[in-house]
Amino acid sequence: MSTFFIGLDSWIIQDGNYADFQRGQEATFALEFYPESAKISRVRRPSFQRIERSRYRINGRVVFSTPEVWILDFGIMAYENRTPPPFAKVGSWIDGEINLGIDPFFYFEDLHKLPGMPALQYDWRIERILLETTPWLSTKRPEGGTLMQRDKTKESFREVECTNAWEDDDRRGSYELECVMVGK
Numbered sequence: 001m002s003t004f005f006i007g008l009d010s011w012i013i014q015d016g017n018y019a020d021f022q023r024g025q026e027a028t029f030a031l032e033f034y035p036e037s038a039k040i041s042r043v044r045r046p047s048f049q050r051i052e053r054s055r056y057r058i059n060g061r062v063v064f065s066t067p068e069v070w071i072l073d074f075g076i077m078a079y080e081n082r083t084p085p086p087f088a089k090v091g092s093w094i095d096g097e098i099n100l101g102i103d104p105f106f107y108f109e110d111l112h113k114l115p116g117m118p119a120l121q122y123d124w125r126i127e128r129i130l131l132e133t134t135p136w137l138s139t140k141r142p143e144g145g146t147l148m149q150r151d152k153t154k155e156s157f158r159e160v161e162c163t164n165a166w167e168d169d170d171r172r173g174s175y176e177l178e179c180v181m182v183g184k
Contacts, residue, residue, distance in 0.1 A: 007054040007101040010173040013165035022162035030103035030120035031078035041095035046075040081106045128178040130157040
């Protein structure tokens with residue numbers, strides 16, 4: 001039984017795609033990945049190793065690809081809703097670092113209808129919920145306006161019983177859900 005840490009931003013709940021999540025809850029959702037790095041791999045074995053939070057070192061095979069979306073199988077399947085890199089052809093093996101997040105809506109609203117699209121939704125039990133409490137930094141932009149970014153030198157999280165997307169961190173809550181796949 002594998003445990004995954006999966007990122008979730010408040011806007012995904014605020015958009016009405018999911019209700020707030022709570023510890024102990026079972027939920028069904030697909031995973032979207034956000035590559036930090038990706039390159040062709042000579043290793044022909046799916047694997048994943050958690051680096052920190054929802055960031056993973058993976059080795060996976062491209063199992064589906066269109067000009068708009070691609071899917072990696074690294075022991076579990078996840079998609080990126082962007083044009084795949086030129087080397088990411090179906091059957092290619094990829095090594096890299098990714099961040100995992102809950103499907104905001106791309107898969108369950110549209111992508112699942114694509115011909116040949118694999119089933120990507122998994123059943124999960126939410127073991128823990130961590131709310132990011134890292135302070136915000138306000139930086140003035142040269143073109144005007146303000147940019148809000150987390151102060152990564154003071155990164156911190158607090159365990160909570162449930163998400164509260166409408167109130168946590170002034171509606172900007174960012175969470176890490178520690179989840180266990182159910183039924184696998």
